[in-house]
Amino acid sequence: MPDQQKPAANATSASPPGAASALPVSAAQIEHAAALLDAGGLVAFPTETVYGLGGDAGNPDAVARIYAAKGRPANHPVIVHLAPQGDPNYWVEHLPAEAQRLIDAFWPGPLTLILKRAAHIHAAVSGGQDSVGLRCPSHPVAQALLEAFSALRSGHGGVAAPSANRFGHVSPTTAQHVRDEFGSAIHVLDGGASDVGIESTILDLSRGFPALLRPGHVTPQDIADVLGEAPRLPDGSDATAPRASGTLKAHYAPRTPLALLPFGELEPLLAVREAGERVALVARASRAGRWADAEGVYFVAAPEDPHAYARELYGLLRALDRANVTRILIEKLPDTIEWIALNDRLGRAAAAFEAQR
CATH class of the missing domain: 3.40.50.11030 (Threonylcarbamoyl-AMP synthase, C-terminal domain)
Incomplete structure (x- = not known):
């Protein structure tokens, strides 16, 4: 990424929130998908990074369905996706000032923050850990879905959504990729190809210092520009780091060697x-x-x-x-x-x- 004087908060947004006429899906499709989530079902939806396989983050049974569909180990946490007007404070024990500065700079966008999980949030989304990963995607279809679902949860709805593929396989960046993985078993919202194409940056703030767990579109320099300090980079020696999505040694693999x-x-x-x-x-x-x-x-x-x-x-x-x-x-x-x-x-x-x- 070229050097930037100031990070662009919405650099990956395809269109502004609320631009319903620009959405490639109808309001009825969004409402139907939100209803499926409300009933504990799964919905694959586009984000600016990759397509996610979503379920109600507040419903342990729905989260279990995500794990089962992907063949994902139960101790491998998923990321909770929030609407632009969602309140991250609902999901965490405490929102540090550093987290708020990063939210202001990069949300909506491809940055996931790992924070201490609030006691009332079920550990299913965290793989049993005391932390939780949160992000707000910039894709307009994702935002419309998250807003519709959050409205059904009095403003506190979150969607747990790892990538919409079989565990360990190549992540999907189109609706057809999702259909190739799951056939007709998963309801898919088609929002076109993902703009960024790889998963979000994951930054851990749960231990009192910033640590990069997974690199992505938001770079260490971008983060340092906001925080005034560079995050620790992953080097395999951070034994206290929480488990995070997409950080296993073997991952993102095609079937061909x-x-x-x-x-x-x-x-x-x-x-x-x-x-x-x-x-x-x-x-x-x-x-x-x-x-x-x-x-x-x-x-x-x-x-x-x-x-x-x-x-x-x-x-x-x-x-x-x-x-x-x-x-x-x-x-x-x-x-x-x-x-x-x-x-x-x-x-x-x-x-x-x-x-x-």
């Missing part, structure tokens, strides 16, 4: 392919060289811009699963802060196949 390596380490793998084998190569065009046109190599030119790369990543991985290739070889991205979120997602995807290399 994937390797993430510097380009110089990919070339030997390209050179020793078996006869007739077809592999996918995802790399910057400036690096691909002779492999871009090599027989048996399905070459995909990777975007040079991190935001464009993030927007395309999950759709690309799903497409490569359908491309009749035996392996996906991806060039490791630059080890800079602009690429930290993409290296995180690709590294976890590759970790699912490390033993196979």
